[in-house]
Amino acid sequence: MAYTSSTPVEEIKRHMTLEDALHTRIDMGVCKGMTLEEISIKRFPNLRWYVYGYRGNDNILRAAAQIVWDSLQEGNKAG
Structure with missing residues (x-):
């Protein structure tokens, strides 16, 4: 399945x-160039922002x- 940034x-x-x-x-932004894996390890508060605060048009992100x-x-x- 191919999807784009405008796919729901x-x-x-x-x-x-x-x-x-x-x-x-x-x-x-401040995490430009980083993967979400890197952000989840090094900049966890930013991951939370991408989930709850991001208002951009990139639905893939x-x-x-x-x-x-x-x-x-x-x-x-689980832990």
Whole structure:
């Protein structure tokens, strides 16, 4: 399934793997050039912002951030 930045977030989330989400690269702001995996390790508050505060037009970034966030929350519940 191919998707674009304008594809609805829920549709992207149905097809994007956690690995794809972790490798999503940020192309703006203080985290420019970092992947969501790097952000989840080094700049965790920024990951939360991409999930709850990001208001840009990139639904791929929005979906990827939610997938990474959800996986970390599930990991915390299991531990």
